[in-house]
Amino acid sequence: MNLPGFILRNAFRNKRRLALSVSSVAVSLFLLITLQVALRELTNPINDEGSSLRIIVRNKVSLAQPLPVRQLQVLEKIPGVVAVTPFSFFGGLYKGDEKFTSFAQFAVDPARTLPLLADAKIPKAQLDAWIADRTACIVGQMTADRYGLKLGDRMQFTGQIYPCDLDLKVVGIYHGTADDRNLMFHQAYLDELLGNLGTVGTWWVRASSVAEAPLVTERINQAFANSSAEVRAESERAFVLGFVSMWANIKTLIGGISIVVVFALLLVTVSTMSMAIRERFRELAILKALGFRRRELFAFILAESFGLAMCGALLGAGGAWVMYHYLLNIQKLTNGLFIMFEVTPKMMGLAFSVAALLGVLAAIAPMVTVARTSVVQGLKTLD
Amino acid sequence: MSEPESIVTIRHLSKIYAQGDIQVTALDDISLVIAAGEFLTLMGPSGSGKSTLLHIIAGIDRPTSGECLVQGIDVTKLNESQLADWRNQNVGFVFQTFNLIPVLTAFENVELPLLLTRLGHAQRRKLVNTALDIVGLADRSHHLPKQLSGGQEQRVAIARALVTDPKLVVADEPTGNLDSHSAQEVLGILQSLSRQVGKTVIMVTHDPKAAAFGSRSIHLEKGELTN
Ligand SMILES: Nc1ncnc2c1ncn2[C@@H]1O[C@H](COP(=O)(O)OP(=O)(O)O)[C@@H](O)[C@H]1O
Ligand SMILES: [Mg+2]
Numbered sequence: 001m002n003l004p005g006f007i008l009r010n011a012f013r014n015k016r017r018l019a020l021s022v023s024s025v026a027v028s029l030f031l032l033i034t035l036q037v038a039l040r041e042l043t044n045p046i047n048d049e050g051s052s053l054r055i056i057v058r059n060k061v062s063l064a065q066p067l068p069v070r071q072l073q074v075l076e077k078i079p080g081v082v083a084v085t086p087f088s089f090f091g092g093l094y095k096g097d098e099k100f101t102s103f104a105q106f107a108v109d110p111a112r113t114l115p116l117l118a119d120a121k122i123p124k125a126q127l128d129a130w131i132a133d134r135t136a137c138i139v140g141q142m143t144a145d146r147y148g149l150k151l152g153d154r155m156q157f158t159g160q161i162y163p164c165d166l167d168l169k170v171v172g173i174y175h176g177t178a179d180d181r182n183l184m185f186h187q188a189y190l191d192e193l194l195g196n197l198g199t200v201g202t203w204w205v206r207a208s209s210v211a212e213a214p215l216v217t218e219r220i221n222q223a224f225a226n227s228s229a230e231v232r233a234e235s236e237r238a239f240v241l242g243f244v245s246m247w248a249n250i251k252t253l254i255g256g257i258s259i260v261v262v263f264a265l266l267l268v269t270v271s272t273m274s275m276a277i278r279e280r281f282r283e284l285a286i287l288k289a290l291g292f293r294r295r296e297l298f299a300f301i302l303a304e305s306f307g308l309a310m311c312g313a314l315l316g317a318g319g320a321w322v323m324y325h326y327l328l329n330i331q332k333l334t335n336g337l338f339i340m341f342e343v344t345p346k347m348m349g350l351a352f353s354v355a356a357l358l359g360v361l362a363a364i365a366p367m368v369t370v371a372r373t374s375v376v377q378g379l380k381t382l383d
Numbered sequence: 384m385s386e387p388e389s390i391v392t393i394r395h396l397s398k399i400y401a402q403g404d405i406q407v408t409a410l411d412d413i414s415l416v417i418a419a420g421e422f423l424t425l426m427g428p429s430g431s432g433k434s435t436l437l438h439i440i441a442g443i444d445r446p447t448s449g450e451c452l453v454q455g456i457d458v459t460k461l462n463e464s465q466l467a468d469w470r471n472q473n474v475g476f477v478f479q480t481f482n483l484i485p486v487l488t489a490f491e492n493v494e495l496p497l498l499l500t501r502l503g504h505a506q507r508r509k510l511v512n513t514a515l516d517i518v519g520l521a522d523r524s525h526h527l528p529k530q531l532s533g534g535q536e537q538r539v540a541i542a543r544a545l546v547t548d549p550k551l552v553v554a555d556e557p558t559g560n561l562d563s564h565s566a567q568e569v570l571g572i573l574q575s576l577s578r579q580v581g582k583t584v585i586m587v588t589h590d591p592k593a594a595a596f597g598s599r600s601i602h603l604e605k606g607e608l609t610n
Contacts, residue, residue, distance in 0.1 A: 001491045003498055013486040286482045289443050290496045290543075291471020293464050375443035379478065 003296075007303045014276070018308070021272040025312020025358070026319065028265040029351045032258055033320040036347045039254045041340060052210050054116060055217055056087070056239040057203035060230040066199035068229050078223055080208050080216040083115035086187040088201030092157030092166060094147075103143040103181040105157060105166070107190040108204065116206050119177045126151070126172030134189050138172035140180035142340075149173070155183070164193040205233070262354055269362040273305045277366035284370055285378020294371055301366050306359035313355035317348050390550060390583045391417035391440055396449035398435050398606075409435040410446065411606040419550070422577035422584045424594040427603035433587040434555055436603065440585060441474045441553045442466045454550065471499050475544025477554035477573075481536040483528040483543075489515065490524035493542045500547070514542035518572055534565025541572055545582075552576060554586040558593055570596040 001009075011018060057075070059065035066088075075084045088107040093100075110131045122138065130136045139149060149155070149170050157166040168185050187200060205220070207213040213235060220233035277284070284297055321343045324330060330341035398410040409432045417423055425433045438444035439451055442458045450457045453473065461469055483492045493514050497507045515521045518538035528536055537557060544552050554573060558566035574596045576582040586597060594600045602609045 001487070001494055001498070006487075006491075006495075006498065009486045009491075282482065283484055286476075286478075286484075287495070288467070289441075289470065289476050291467050291469075291499050293467040295464075296499075376438050379443075 004303075007300055007307070010280070010300065011304050011307060017272065017276070021268065021308060022312045022315065024268045025265060025309055025355065026316035028261050028268075029313055029316030029355060030320045032261050032354065033317055033343055033347050033351055034324075035254045035258050035261070036350065037320075037324065037341055037343055039251060040342075040344070040347075042250060052235050052237050053207055053213055054236040055205040055207060055213065055220070055233050056236050057205060057220055057231050057233040058239075059202075060232045063202070065229075066197070066201060067203065067231065069198045069200060071203065071224065071229065071231070074223055075203060075205060075220065078216065078219050080212040080219065081205055082208050083112055083206040085109045085112035085116060085204050086200035086202075087204035088187060088190060089161070090157065090159070090166065090185075090190065091161045092159050095156040095158070101157075102146070103140065103183055105137075105183040105185065107187040107201070108184050109187050110184070113184065113204070116204055117174070117177070118206075120174040121176035122172050122174035126174075129171040130184075133169065133171060134186050134192075135167065135169055136171040137168040137183050137185035138174055139170055139183045140177065141173055141175035142180045143183060144170075144173045162190070162194060164190075166190075166193070203231075265354070266358055266361060269305070269309060269358045270365060272308070273301070273362040274365055276304070277301060277370070281369075281373070282378055282381050285373065285375050285381075288375045288378065297370050298363075298367050301370065302360070302363045305363035305366075306356070309355040309359035309362070310352075313352050317343075317351035317355075320351075321348060388419050389416045390419040390421075390454055391415070391585075392452040393417075393440070394450050394452075396436075396439065396446045396451060398432070398439065398444075399447045408606050410439075413449070413606075413608055415601070415608065417583060417585065419583055420577060420581045421599055422574060422586070422597040424597035424600045425585065425587045425603060426589060426591075426594055426600055427609075428589065431603040432606040433589075433603055437553050437555055437585060437587050441476065441551070442470050471496055472547060473549050473551055475541075475547065475549045475552040477537070477540050477544050477552065477557045479556040479559040481528070481533070481540045481560075483536055483539055485528050488525050488527055489520060489531065489539045489542075492528070492539055493524075493546050496543065496547045510546050510548075511542075514546040515539075517545060517576075518542045519568075532565070533561050534568055537561060537565065537569050538572065541569065541576075545576070550583060552582050552584045554584065556587055556589070558588065558590065566593065 057067070059067050069086075072084060072086075075081060085108045090105040090107055092105055094103075110127075114127065126138065130138050137155065139155075143149070151170055151173065153170045155166075155168045155170060157168070159165055166185065166189070168183075174180065191197070205216070207216040217233045217235065220231060224231045287297060288294075324341050324343050393413055393415040396410055396413040397408070400407040400409060413436065425436060427433050435444060439446050439459070440453065442453075442461070446459055449459075451459050456469070458466065458469065483489075484495065487495070490511055493511045494507055497510060502510070512521060512524070515524050518541050520535060520538055520542065523531060523535060523539075528539070531539065537560075541552075541557075552573070557573070558569055561569060570593055573584050573586060577584045577598065584597075586593070588594055
């Protein structure tokens with residue numbers, strides 16, 4: 001036997017309690033990670049910096065109402081507008097998907113779209129190929145990976161909003177945007193399929209600077225005031241936020257729950273450790289008598305507490321990671337509400353930090369008690 | 384070696400517990416010399432200060448005043464961690480309740496004090512086996528405390544007290560929880576430690592039959608020596 005062996009032997013002396021307390025740490029951290037993943041998924045688009053440069057112009061009545069094509073000329077002339085493109089959400093069902101397609105398809109004017117895709121990393125040749133071919137499309141890396149798409153592949157979509165189907169050829173794959181999922185194809189192709197209705201879903205506008213963006217938004221709103229198609233322009237950020245406005249409350253809620261989870265976890269761990277040490281009080285006194293110093297006893301307590309918390313973290317956070325990465329198809333389970341459900345290294349870091357902190361905090365009270373108790377006092381508890 | 388040298392020299396040792404306004408004098412100006420190799424028994428009624436005296440000699444308690452030299456070192460002057468090292472190297476403890484660690488086997492319990500030394504695995508094993516041999520429990524080394532009888536547990540505790548080869552073995556009512564047969568065994572072992580191995584054994588007891596195993600007996604009464 002050696003000292004680590006001794007620590008282990010002590011930790012395992014009450015197996016049921018050990019199992020229960022490790023499980024409680026594991027379950028709590030699993031929950032914490034799940035909450036964090038959900039939170040990230042719900043709020044991720046909002047955190048994109050570049051999106052505040054981009055403005056979405058939609059029909060004031062509702063998002064479902066189209067906008068007339070003729071608005072393009074007006075928009076282009078508004079001061080502070082650098083680029084404008086049609087931006088029509090197709091919302092089709094990708095061939096093979098059963099109920100729900102996890103990525104959006106937007107009809108745009110490719111040549112006009114380039115300034116709006118400033119973040120996107122994509123070879124020039126692919127962009128040129130896209131612009132050149134009316135039935136060509138580009139897709140985000142995530143979607144390409146998910147469906148194993150290569151350049152030259154064809155993609156068929158069944159229209160859900162528009163009464164037409166798409167047959168597109170993948171000519172480019174981009175990455176580096178806030179959401180590398182979207183597919184973009186030619187508005188011209190959509191117009192042709194629909195019989196040139198002379199409308200677009202929304203306009204996608206790029207402002208000259210972040211400072212200018214709110215002013216541009218205001219100017220656009222005014223430009224079409226009292227016209228037959230009044231618009232509502234808002235930053236892409238606000239637009240997405242509008243979609244997820246209810247998530248904003250959820251964010252607070254999730255944050256609150258996370259704190260409660262951590263706090264409950266702290267109470268459980270602290271009481272477990274206190275109990276584990278209290279019932280070993282005499283033994284610690286004996287160890288002292290045998291020549292073990294205070295710092296060695298501290299090390300025993302800390303190692304046990306820390307070890308317990310870390311085992312819990314390994315099980316809980318590791319379990320969450322494995323589960324969300326490999327085992328569960330969250331997209332299917334949530335019917336597409338959550339797409340990625342990705343456990344990031346940051347979350348793993350958070351979980352392990354919480355566990356480490358717990359391990360240390362839970363050790364403090366027993367350590368103080370042990371430090372305060374003399375051998376004789378400790379021995380008295382047994383006579 | 385004809386003149387037995389002293390191992391413990393106690394001078395004017397007092398221990399006073401202050402409980403609010405009331406002061407309890409547990410030890411009152413004790414002076415005492417214990418010779419090396421002696422089997423000294425400390426007798427006296429309950430509350431007379433036997434344990435307190437033993438604890439101070441063994442370096443787990445501190446006096447209010449006076450000095451306690453063990454092999455020339457005044458243990459009352461050592462700080463906490465020096466005292467811990469000193470105990471590890473110089474004192475073996477045997478308690479009334481056997482105080483073995485329940486999750487460790489007999490072997491591992493005996494090995495415990497050696498974990499603080501620099502000894503390697505093989506050396507430790509040898510020492511532990513020797514100690515278990517001395518108390519006649521070599522065949523029980525892999526038993527857990529709960530698989531042993533009370534007498535066997537106390538013998539394991541004695542092996543634990545011996546394993547570091549300390550000069551001093553202190554025992555506080557070691558037979559208090561044992562039947563008379565086991566008590567005889569334990570007392571026999573303590574006696575042979577003093578007689579055959581030359582250890583100094585200090586044992587607290589209130590049982591005159593137990594005290595008969597010792598080479599000298601002293602009496603405490605209300606914190607004072609009475610003989
Ligand atoms: N922590 C303490 N606080 C106050 N009084 C104490 C404490 N420990 C022991 N005493 C008192 O000191 C005296 C001697 O105690 P002790 O050495 O344990 O006696 P013995 O071992 O002979 O029965 C007793 O009167 C006891 O009440
Ligand atoms: Mg006593």
